[in-house]
Amino acid sequence: MNSQLKYTEEELVSGLKAKDKNAFSYLYDNYSSVLFGTVSRIVADKEIANDILQEAFVRIWQNLDKYDSTKGRLFTWMLNVTRNHAIDVVRSKGYRQQKMILGDDKIVYSSAEDNSGPGKIDNANLAKEIRSLDENQQRVLHLAYFMGYTQEEISKELNIPLGTVKSRVRSAILELRKKINITEWM
Amino acid sequence: MDVKEVISSGIAELYVLGMASEAEKQLVEKLAAEHPEMQKELEEIRASLDAYGSSFSQTPDPALKAKIEEQFQAYQIAAEQTVPVEKKEEAVVYRMSSLAKYTVAASIMLLAGSLTLNYIFYNKYNKTSNELASAKAQVEEQLAINDEMKQDMQIISSKYSQAVSLGGTERFPEAAAKVYWLKNTGEVYIDPSSLPQAPSGKQYQLWALIDGKPFDAGVIEKGDKKLHIQKMKSFGRVNAFAITLEKEGGSPTPDLEQMYVIGNL
Numbered sequence: 001m002n003s004q005l006k007y008t009e010e011e012l013v014s015g016l017k018a019k020d021k022n023a024f025s026y027l028y029d030n031y032s033s034v035l036f037g038t039v040s041r042i043v044a045d046k047e048i049a050n051d052i053l054q055e056a057f058v059r060i061w062q063n064l065d066k067y068d069s070t071k072g073r074l075f076t077w078m079l080n081v082t083r084n085h086a087i088d089v090v091r092s093k094g095y096r097q098q099k100m101i102l103g104d105d106k107i108v109y110s111s112a113e114d115n116s117g118p119g120k121i122d123n124a125n126l127a128k129e130i131r132s133l134d135e136n137q138q139r140v141l142h143l144a145y146f147m148g149y150t151q152e153e154i155s156k157e158l159n160i161p162l163g164t165v166k167s168r169v170r171s172a173i174l175e176l177r178k179k180i181n182i183t184e185w186m
Numbered sequence: 187m188d189v190k191e192v193i194s195s196g197i198a199e200l201y202v203l204g205m206a207s208e209a210e211k212q213l214v215e216k217l218a219a220e221h222p223e224m225q226k227e228l229e230e231i232r233a234s235l236d237a238y239g240s241s242f243s244q245t246p247d248p249a250l251k252a253k254i255e256e257q258f259q260a261y262q263i264a265a266e267q268t269v270p271v272e273k274k275e276e277a278v279v280y281r282m283s284s285l286a287k288y289t290v291a292a293s294i295m296l297l298a299g300s301l302t303l304n305y306i307f308y309n310k311y312n313k314t315s316n317e318l319a320s321a322k323a324q325v326e327e328q329l330a331i332n333d334e335m336k337q338d339m340q341i342i343s344s345k346y347s348q349a350v351s352l353g354g355t356e357r358f359p360e361a362a363a364k365v366y367w368l369k370n371t372g373e374v375y376i377d378p379s380s381l382p383q384a385p386s387g388k389q390y391q392l393w394a395l396i397d398g399k400p401f402d403a404g405v406i407e408k409g410d411k412k413l414h415i416q417k418m419k420s421f422g423r424v425n426a427f428a429i430t431l432e433k434e435g436g437s438p439t440p441d442l443e444q445m446y447v448i449g450n451l
Contacts, residue, residue, distance in 0.1 A: 019262060021255070028251050037242035047327070050247045051320055057254050062261075076232060079239055080204075126241040144203045145235060151205055169203070170196030177234045 009074050016064050024061070031075065032057075035082045041146040042086040052089055056082040087148045129179035137172035144169055189221045198224070202231045257312075264308040338415045346370040350427055352447035358382075361446040365392070365427045372420040374427075378406045381446060384431060390446070391436045392418050395426040403427070405436040426450045 007015065007026055015023025035056060039049045059081050067077050089095050130138070136158075143149040143157060155162045192198065192213065200206040201214040217224040282290070341347060346369045354361040362380040367373075376392055384390055384406075392403040404418040406429070428448040430440040 019258075024255065024258065025251075028254070032251070033243040033245050034240045036246040037244040038239055040244050041242055046247075047323055050250055051323070053246050054250060054254055054257070055316075058257060058261075061258060072232065073236075075236060079236070126237060130238065130241050141238065144205060145238060148204070151200070166196040166200060169199050169205075170194075173199045173231055173234055176238055177230060180234050180237050 010069070013064070013067065013069065013074060016061065027060075028057070031078060034075075035078065038079060038083055038146065039086045041142070042083070042090055048089070048095075049086075052086050053082070056085050059085060083146065083148060126180065130176070133172065133175055133179070136168065137175055140165070140168045141172050141176070189217055189224050192217055193224065193227050198227050199231055202228060202235060260312065264305060264312075334414050341366055341368070341373075341375050341415065344368060348451065350449045350451055352427055352429060352449035354447055355445050357443075358446045361429075363429055363447050365449070366415070367421075367424065367427075367451070372422045374403060374418040374420060374424075375415045376406060376418055376429075377415045378429075381406075381429065384408055387434055388431050389434045389436060390429050391432045391440065393428045393430065393440050394419075394421045394424045395428060396421070396424055398425075400428070400440050402436065402438065405432070424451055 007023065012023055012027060016027065032053065036049065036053050039052050039056070040046070043049045043052060056078075060078050063081065067074065071077075133141075139158060140154060143154050149157065151162060151165045154160075154165045158165075160168070197206060197210045197214060201211060206214065214224070214228070218228055342349070348367045348369055350365040350367060352363040352365060361382060364377040364380075366375040366377070368375075374392075374394070378390060381390060389408060390406040392406060393400040394403045395401075401421070402419070403421070406418075407416055426448060428440070429446050430442070431444040431446060432441060
């Protein structure tokens with residue numbers, strides 16, 4: 001990673017739009033670990049996960065014109081592009097067939113396996129904190145955030161009433177906010 | 187509903203997660219435009235979810251960056267080839283015969299058509315080669331699985347192989363496992379696919395019981411390769427096999443409370 005060169009989000013976006021190689025390199029170095037972590041939460045197979053990340057970066061690169069900075073941060077937008085692509089793959093027929101051969105992979109409540117990548121925050125402490133969330137809250141966050149489930153799908157998957165989904169999502173995120181405040185002081 | 191009510195209802199969270207209904211979405215956007223309080227709430231939810239996502243960071247394949255950069259370069263070359271050259275200087279007008287005009291018009295159309303086709307074919311080629319690569323990867327994966335299964339079959343069907351069914355104990359009646367013991371070499375293989383998933387921090391451990399004493403036969407690998415049978419420690423003579431759930435990495439002596447399955451030879 002070239003740490004000498006720092007971009008603001010605005011510079012990064014205009015650099016990427018101008019197809020500047022250094023801007024892409026910076027983007028990749030700073031965000032690939034987070035995005036790959038996201039893909040890996042959705043797809044267990046490392047090789048497929050790498051393929052998905054590659055395609056996600058292509059989409060980010062090609063659709064940058066559609067990114068609207070007034071609607072949110074670049075990071076959030078990239079995360080959405082990546083996550084949506086991963087979910088599309090997981091829900092595709094080919095993937096499901098393959099998964100049936102390989103057996104079901106269960107959601108594992110382990111967190112970041114490696115924190116060596118340059119993340120936005122020091123996530124070793126936060127990962128530990130998140131692992132200490134109660135299991136129901138972890139499940140609901142996983143399904144809503146990584147798997148892109150709707151309220152109805154979560155209600156079915158976790159066998160809880162629709163109204164409970166809303167309150168559980170809220171309590172999970174409140175807990176998350178508390179934990180983040182804690183780790184910021186650590 | 188006022189801002190406070192909306193905030194405490196959980197709608198803001200659903201909105202950020204993209205799970206809100208159309209009506210809820212409009213409500214949140216309206217309130218956010220009018221109340222900084224709502225905006226701040228959304229910001230904080232967004233930041234906490236960003237942090238949540240970041241906390242699962244993992245490093246991708248180190249070769250991936252170069253691969254993507256190569257792909258971009260190919261796209262760019264394709265794009266540059268189709269960009270029309272801008273005219274800057276005032277062109278001198280020559281008179282042409284009408285035949286020449288048609289010829290020129292036709293060649294321009296052919297050229298434009300050919301460039302468009304170039305672009306389309308290039309994109310198709312890229313897409314196809316990507317698809318081919320992923321199909322290849324899938325085939326290789328299947329071949330590897332086949333190989334593993336072949337090896338498993340050789341062990342199971344060996345004439346020296348003695349299969350031992352391990353049945354669930356009173357506490358875990360649903361559990362089961364199978365051991366293959368090769369009489370000629372003493373090798374021990376385990377098929378753990380009917381054991382429940384080991385919880386995190388725990389691992390199954392196989393024990394060989396010889397004259398009433400348990401001997402460590404190795405811990406059973408965790409993970410998704412459950413179809414695969416696994417080689418354990420070898421024993422020349424065994425009376426029974428049993429499996430207990432132990433802390434990760436195994437224990438020197440079995441925790442009999444956590445015995446899942448047992449089976450005599």
